[in-house]
Amino acid sequence: xxxxxxxxxxxxxxxxxxxxxxxSRCLNFPDQVSASTRDRVMSxxxxxxxxxxxxxxxxxxxxTNTIGAIIPTMENAIFARGLQAFQEELKYHGFTLLVASSxxxxxxxxxxxxxxxxxxxDGLLLxxxxxxxxxxxxxxxxxxxxxxxxxxxxxxxQYSVGFDNCEAMKELTNKIIDLGHKNxxxxxxxxxxxxxxxxxxxxxxxxxxxxxxxxxxxxxxxTSYGIDEGAEAFKKVIKTKTRPTVILCGNDVLAxxxxxxxxxxxxxxxxxxxxxxxxxxxxxxxxxxxxTTVHVPHRKMGKDAAQILVNLVTGRKVKEKxxxxxxxxxxxxxxGPVK
Amino acid sequence: xxxxxxxxxxxxxxxxxxxxxxxSRCLNFPDQVSASTRDRVMSxxxxxxxxxxxxxxxxxxxxTNTIGAIIPTMENAIFARGLQAFQEELKYHGFTLLVASSxxxxxxxxxxxxxxxxxxxDGLLLxxxxxxxxxxxxxxxxxxxxxxxxxxxxxxxQYSVGFDNCEAMKELTNKIIDLGHKNxxxxxxxxxxxxxxxxxxxxxxxxxxxxxxxxxxxxxxxTSYGIDEGAEAFKKVIKTKTRPTVILCGNDVLAxxxxxxxxxxxxxxxxxxxxxxxxxxxxxxxxxxxxTTVHVPHRKMGKDAAQILVNLVTGRKVKEKxxxxxxxxxxxxxxGPVK
DNA sequence: TTGTAGGCGTTATCAC
DNA sequence: GTGATAACGCCTACAA
Numbered sequence: 001x002x003x004x005x006x007x008x009x010x011x012x013x014x015x016x017x018x019x020x021x022x023x024s025r026c027l028n029f030p031d032q033v034s035a036s037t038r039d040r041v042m043s044x045x046x047x048x049x050x051x052x053x054x055x056x057x058x059x060x061x062x063x064t065n066t067i068g069a070i071i072p073t074m075e076n077a078i079f080a081r082g083l084q085a086f087q088e089e090l091k092y093h094g095f096t097l098l099v100a101s102s103x104x105x106x107x108x109x110x111x112x113x114x115x116x117x118x119x120x121x122d123g124l125l126l127x128x129x130x131x132x133x134x135x136x137x138x139x140x141x142x143x144x145x146x147x148x149x150x151x152x153x154x155x156x157x158q159y160s161v162g163f164d165n166c167e168a169m170k171e172l173t174n175k176i177i178d179l180g181h182k183n184x185x186x187x188x189x190x191x192x193x194x195x196x197x198x199x200x201x202x203x204x205x206x207x208x209x210x211x212x213x214x215x216x217x218x219x220x221x222x223t224s225y226g227i228d229e230g231a232e233a234f235k236k237v238i239k240t241k242t243r244p245t246v247i248l249c250g251n252d253v254l255a256x257x258x259x260x261x262x263x264x265x266x267x268x269x270x271x272x273x274x275x276x277x278x279x280x281x282x283x284x285x286x287x288x289x290x291x292t293t294v295h296v297p298h299r300k301m302g303k304d305a306a307q308i309l310v311n312l313v314t315g316r317k318v319k320e321k322x323x324x325x326x327x328x329x330x331x332x333x334x335x336g337p338v339k
Numbered sequence: 340x341x342x343x344x345x346x347x348x349x350x351x352x353x354x355x356x357x358x359x360x361x362x363s364r365c366l367n368f369p370d371q372v373s374a375s376t377r378d379r380v381m382s383x384x385x386x387x388x389x390x391x392x393x394x395x396x397x398x399x400x401x402x403t404n405t406i407g408a409i410i411p412t413m414e415n416a417i418f419a420r421g422l423q424a425f426q427e428e429l430k431y432h433g434f435t436l437l438v439a440s441s442x443x444x445x446x447x448x449x450x451x452x453x454x455x456x457x458x459x460x461d462g463l464l465l466x467x468x469x470x471x472x473x474x475x476x477x478x479x480x481x482x483x484x485x486x487x488x489x490x491x492x493x494x495x496x497q498y499s500v501g502f503d504n505c506e507a508m509k510e511l512t513n514k515i516i517d518l519g520h521k522n523x524x525x526x527x528x529x530x531x532x533x534x535x536x537x538x539x540x541x542x543x544x545x546x547x548x549x550x551x552x553x554x555x556x557x558x559x560x561x562t563s564y565g566i567d568e569g570a571e572a573f574k575k576v577i578k579t580k581t582r583p584t585v586i587l588c589g590n591d592v593l594a595x596x597x598x599x600x601x602x603x604x605x606x607x608x609x610x611x612x613x614x615x616x617x618x619x620x621x622x623x624x625x626x627x628x629x630x631t632t633v634h635v636p637h638r639k640m641g642k643d644a645a646q647i648l649v650n651l652v653t654g655r656k657v658k659e660k661x662x663x664x665x666x667x668x669x670x671x672x673x674x675g676p677v678k
Numbered sequence: 679t680t681g682t683a684g685g686c687g688t689t690a691t692c693a694c
Numbered sequence: 695g696t697g698a699t700a701a702c703g704c705c706t707a708c709a710a
Contacts, residue, residue: 006481008703019681024705034679049480054458055397056703059686064394074423080413087413087440096454099438101426115435119393141388142345227621256625263627282566283622286595288602347687358697363689373695395687398702 007048016044027052058120067309068098068116069125070109076225076253078279078298079127082149085302086125093310095122104225106193110135117142123313125305129153129160130195145312149305150196154322159312161304161323165196168294168327169203169248172276175329176246177211180338181274184208185219185244187233187254197250200278204248219244223254230257231264238267245273245338252277252284252293259287259334270336280330289333297325346387355383366391397459406648407437407455408464409448415564415592417618417637418466421488424641425464432649434461443564445532449474456481462652464644468492468499469534484651488644489535493661498651500643500662504535507633507666508542508587511615514668515585516550519677520613523547524558524583526572526593536589539617543587558583562593569596570603577606584612584677591616591623594630598673609675619669628672636664 013020018037025032026041033041044050058064067090071079087097098116102109109126113135116124123145136158139146148160176184186204189197201220208215219240223229230253237247249255255277262269269275269289277284280295304323311318352359357376364372365380372380383389397403406429410418426436437455441448448465452474455463462484475497478485487499515523525543528536540559547554558579562568569592576586576597588594594616601608608614608628616623619634643662650657 009705010703020704021682021706022680025680028705032679037679049477051453051457053398053703055394055403056686057705058394059392059398059688060703060705062686062705074413074419074426075416077414077416077419080416080419084413084440096458097439100436101423114390118390119435138388227625256621260625282595283625286566286599286622287625288627348689349687359688360690360697360699361695364696367689371695376695392687395702396689398686398704399688399690401689401702 006053007050008053009050011048012041012044012050015048016041064096064120064122065094066096066098066119066121067123067125067306067313068100068113068119068121070100070102070112070116071127072104073101073225074099077281078251078296082298082302085299086306087302089303089306090310093306095306095310095313104190104194106131113139117144123147123309125149125309127151128195129156129158130193130198145309147305147309147312149301151199152322152324153195154324157321159308159318159321161301161308161325163296163301163325163327165199166203166206169200169278170207171203171327172278172292172294172329173204173207173248174210175331176248176274176276176335177207177213179274179335181246182213182338183217183242183244183246184213185221185237185240185247186250187221187223187230187237187247187258188250189225189254190222200250217242225251225253227253227257227260230254231261232257234258234261235265238262238265238273243273246335247273247275249275249277252279252281252291255291255293255334256283256287259289259291269334271339274335274338276335284330285332291330292332292335293330295328295330297327301325345392346389347392348389350387351380351383351389354387355380403435403459403461404433405435405437405458405460406462406464406645406652407439407452407458407460409439409441409451409455410466411443412440412564413438416620417590417635421637421641424638425645426641428642428645429649432645434645434649434652443529443533445470452478456483462486462648464488464648467534468495468497469532469537484648486644486648486651488640490538491661491663492534493663496660498647498657498660500640500647500664502635502640502664502666504538505542505545508539508617509546510542510666511617511631511633511668512543512546512587513550514670515587515613515615515674516546516552518613518674520585521552521677522556522581522583522585523552524560524576524579524586525589526560526562526569526576526586526597527589528564528593529561539589556581564590564592566592566596566599569593570600571596573597573600574604577601577604577612582612585674586612586614588614588616591618591620591630591632594632594673595622595626598626598628598630608673610678613674613677615674623669624671630669631671631674632669634667634669636666640664 009020013023100112127150151162152164191198223233277293280293284291284293348359439451466489490501491503530537562572616632619632623630623632
């Protein structure tokens, strides 16, 4: 009852009075078959409501036309949007996307990588570069092409398409220093296993150094992803001895939380304190005051990553190992000069 | 070169000096195997870096422990968040999630349904109820359990877990009428193939009727999903002869767009015009004025849907065909009394 | 252009 | 507890 037999290739073949090989060809290489038999086969297929069995097909053909992607979380709009573009491009090339999420946790990501590979993913899109050598070796041994995104890391022996997190944040920090800010606080995502967050903070430090501002005056607060987390962090950060005149947040969501909390506490932005984000989510231009942030070319990143992966998987050459995309500063109302 | 042979069950068996059957048992029913041989097999597995071949497994076992989900778009946070909960619950039960998106288009959804089924999805999560009989028949014939979410539709012969879109919107509209509003405009998602949008507008009409307000005074503007679309719609709607005193938006994103445009045009919210949304995305409480909206229990919906699907797929009984979840009104600053 | 037949890596049913 | 072995549904040389 549960498994009433589904039609198979053989059923179609019988009905169309041809061999299974011919049916298979109709599906995979239609022009190797004469028009008349093809018609006969095709109508047999629709009459029977036949759908090829994916498992069998994979087993026999050894490729799946499937690309896997692992993102930290679907709840973060920036990944979702990049992935949408990635998927559209894959589809255009006849590939299917398999998504998994890691909840920002390294061991879960490894688990998901194994799962996607065992499901026959022909290639993988991963976010960021921080992961164990072991897992990179595993993928190499399995001959599974990997593209890292959200980072530009020519220093690593991996394909990557993304932007320089360090440089982007440094640029923003320079701007902030120009405005006279010296007491700077940072609300960052956990840097431990997140090289994007780490690099961003690195960018801040580098800018400070260039400006001869001592690192001592830099308060860094690490927290996890979320609006409430941003708000909570703001509470903490605001009470450091020398109150910061600006808070650089590692992403827009943390910044939105910080802004919410500031308002709640009657602290005016940017008059009393400036706040900046990173990502340029839609919400950045909607909140008021509008949020100063760094625009990330998520759609282009997704599309480029898809193209590279398709090329790698189909055995074509890929010129550059790493593609660098530009970010742009979005100076909006939430950043003002220090008084 | 491309496909250096991966270790198979047979390789493991040889190395552990047992039969393939035993290795298979170690993997699937460990306690049917003696501890000593199990240890031997397990170490052989790690030494070889063996991973089971998914395709072969599916072919032989006829089930995939995979549930498919098709959402309109990953870019809409509300779906992404519901899906996250859905996925967590599935994982807890040992199932894997396969996601696809339809771009709000019926024919693409059908295509994706076929794809997921051919990939061996044991069950399917779909959003809303609007789709052809043909596709429902297809799924029934294939014996694939389906759960609809985002809607509560006891009138249909399908499992569903969600809320009553009509009732929820009616409740909000009643509140609005209480505040004295009579000139009402609606910015809705396209209703053509979207029963959630359709039902929401139905709720508005129903409330008007109950209050003896003639439908003539109701302006409905349909548009597609997006902030910019909401802004554009606002421009149009605001210039109807009798300018509305309130605009009900079909979702928070459209509402955010409308608010942005209102500000741009110097129209004050809620003094000059009230605006409401639907979904209660995080942005609803962050924008200012904060957005009056309807809270949707997305996480519970995802979790419940996962549980039902797991039960159906594993052949267990499911008591109720439709589960109704409650929505809650979130009255915030963007809604005021009519002057 | 079409057909034959072997094999892909597992699972599961038997015996032993 | 363990081992043979027959499916599972499709692809793809190789032949015709």
